[in-house]
Amino acid sequence: MRNRLIPGSTGRVRPLRLLGDPTLHSPCDPVTDFGPGLARLVEDLFATMYRANGVGLAANQIGVPLQVFVYDCPDDEDVRHLGHVVNPRLVATDGVTVRGAEGCLSLPGLEAGTERADVAVVEGVTSDGAPVRIEGTGFFGRCLQHECDHLQGLVYPDRLTGLRRARVLRAARRASWSRG
Numbered sequence: 509m510r511n512r513l514i515p516g517s518t519g520r521v522r523p524l525r526l527l528g529d530p531t532l533h534s535p536c537d538p539v540t541d542f543g544p545g546l547a548r549l550v551e552d553l554f555a556t557m558y559r560a561n562g563v564g565l566a567a568n569q570i571g572v573p574l575q576v577f578v579y580d581c582p583d584d585e586d587v588r589h590l591g592h593v594v595n596p597r598l599v600a601t602d603g604v605t606v607r608g609a610e611g612c613l614s615l616p617g618l619e620a621g622t623e624r625a626d627v628a629v630v631e632g633v634t635s636d637g638a639p640v641r642i643e644g645t646g647f648f649g650r651c652l653q654h655e656c657d658h659l660q661g662l663v664y665p666d667r668l669t670g671l672r673r674a675r676v677l678r679a680a681r682r683a684s685w686s687r688g
Contacts, residue, residue: 515578515590516554522570524560527615527663527680529571536566536573536659539594546576546635550592553578562613564651566658569614575632577655584646593640596632598656601625601649608650610664616685620676622664628652 525531539546549572557565563581567574578592603626611619628649630642644652654664665676680686 515580515592516551516556516558519548519551519553519555521555521559522552524556524613524616525569525571526685527665528686529614531568531571531573532614532658532663533661534568534573535661536568536575539574539576542594542635542637546594549574549576550578550635553592554580557613560613560616564655565613566655568658568661575659576635577659579648579651579655581644581648581651583644583648587648589642589644589648591640591642592635593630593632593642593655594635596630596656596659598628598653599631600629601627601653602629603627603645603649606650608647610650610654612654612664614663615665615676615680615683617683618676618679620665620668620672622650622667624650624653628656630656 553565556570564579566577575595580590582588605623606626607621607623609619610622628644630652632640634640665673
């Protein structure tokens with residue numbers, strides 16, 4: 509018998525913010541209120557992420573400029589990692605730098621080879637203030653770095669240069685969801 513709810517099962521699906529929205533391009537504020545509103549935000553993030561078939565989602569992607577993200581992401585050995593982090597800090601990256609396909613729910617349907625460290629360590633707290641430290645490798649390490657970037661006002665094309673950057677930005681301008 510299940511003692512806990514499935515993450516997101518009580519959440520509300522919120523509209524995703526798309527590339528160009530100012531909320532995605534500004535650093536988020538630290539969370540200071542650990543009340544029921546924060547727990548609700550985490551539930552809404554999970555519900556929205558699952559509806560969009562994502563593996564991670566930052567609060568600013570739904571228009572909330574707070575330092576919170578959720579994840580349900582496999583690593584390269586197909587081990588599932590599920591959770592959330594409030595006020596995360598990327599405290600270490602290590603290993604080889606790998607260029608891998610990276611996408612984003614705020615740039616639907618697009619992806620580009622983006623360089624990331626193979627290992628990432630994030631520290632923060634949970635929605636009830638308990639300390640948390642997460643180490644991710646491979647695809648999960650990429651996810652942790654990607655979500656931490658969001659909270660700093662970065663989207664993955666900001667990590668690209670040259671032709672790779674030009675191609676993804678051109679594709680974004682031409683996408684049906686583009687603001688013009």
